[in-house]
């Protein structure tokens with residue numbers, strides 16, 4: 001007799017499935033979801049690596065589409081059992097306009113929810129962000145916080161504003177009746193800063209260090225702790241949450257979960273050195289080389305230049321008032337809610353996550369030369 005895993009094959013849709021996190025979610029589903037019958041990968045830009053997945057036992061369907069186009073989303077969602085909505089415009093550098101960020105992150109999410117309701121898809125996992133909570137614009141520390149920790153969430157930047165609005169839409173949609181009469185079950189996962197294979201900012205820091213002869217210069221005090229999580233564990237948490245939403249709908253529906261693992265709490269720069277150090281870079285200075293007010297001045301200058309140059313050229317450096325505030329504010333998470341609600345335990349140890357990331361940085365760095 002066929003067991004239940006064989007009896008019911010499910011159709012999953014991953015929006016943003018060709019992004020940094022999305023690719024890991026896609027690969028994780030193929031490796032670790034026994035009930036997977038078809039995997040739809042929806043993205044504005046499809047990756048060539050998808051081709052190699054099409055030869056495996058699970059049907060992989062690549063769909064080029066835009067989450068801001070409601071009809072494209074509805075066509076992709078129709079017939080899917082589960083949607084993992086990870087597509088988003090991640091921009092804290094001022095590359096995209098606030099309107100575009102809102103359109104993709106908020107309207108795009110609204111389109112996904114409405115598509116679920118119209119077509120009868122019952123389970124929706126949303127990739128939110130720690131930034132729906134903080135760090136806030138006042139620089140208040142969030143130290144080993146959990147989902148119930150009181151914190152003054154004050155957003156001004158378009159990216160966290162959009163993620164907070166989108167998360168609220170997803171949570172409020174929990175319980176809505178979908179086509180066919182069943183209730184929609186939703187939850188939101190809030191990763192801290194994700195790292196791992198495919199992390200473009202890490203690669204950029206590496207290349208910058210190489211250009212500077214192997215040196216990086218400390219700008220942030222080592223005492224500021226920043227939460228980070230390995231991409232493989234974030235992907236695993238999505239797969240588990242999606243799997244358990246059906247069985248534990250009453251418990252998980254409408255809930256948020258911080259996404260975390262055993263990665264050490266460190267400053268943003270010291271954490272990056274865990275990977276960049278073994279790749280030959282050195283971080284100069286036990287303390288920041290420039291006084292904080294100089295960084296504030298440089299960040300403000302960058303913002304001014306960005307505004308002045310906008311009609312002519314896109315000037316979007318790493319340092320701006322928002323990224324400086326983020327890097328300079330302690331924000332760390334410590335929680336067992338995901339473990340209690342759906343049995344999440346990190347799949348990759350810190351040592352494993354570190355080794356995998358180092359190997360990737362080395363390969364990404366050498367391919368750039």
Ligand SMILES: NC(=O)c1ccc[n+]([C@@H]2O[C@H](COP(=O)([O-])OP(=O)(O)OC[C@H]3O[C@@H](n4cnc5c(N)ncnc54)[C@H](O)[C@@H]3O)[C@@H](O)[C@H]2O)c1
Nearest residue numbers: 016018019020021043044066067086087088129191193194
């Ligand atoms: N990177 C992090 O540290 C981090 C932390 C917390 C949460 N997140 C969230 O995780 C998700 C994935 O982030 P990422 O770091 O992998 O970013 P990414 O830019 O690598 O991936 C996003 C993907 O979404 C796709 N996309 C963007 N606009 C689209 C549109 N209009 N229609 C269809 N597809 C579109 C992109 O092509 C890309 O493949 C985002 O929702 C982000 O807010 C990221």
Ligand SMILES: C[C@@H](CO)CCC[C@@H](C)[C@H]1CC[C@H]2[C@@H]3[C@H](O)C=C4C[C@@H](O)CC[C@]4(C)[C@H]3CC[C@]12C
Nearest residue numbers: 090092129131192193219268318319323324326327
């Ligand atoms: C002042 C610089 C000296 O070296 C350091 C600047 C670092 C910043 C570029 C990054 C510091 C914190 C990062 C963000 C954080 O990890 C969490 C995020 C949440 C996620 O939803 C998207 C990415 C990001 C905003 C991430 C972006 C880069 C930083 C601001």
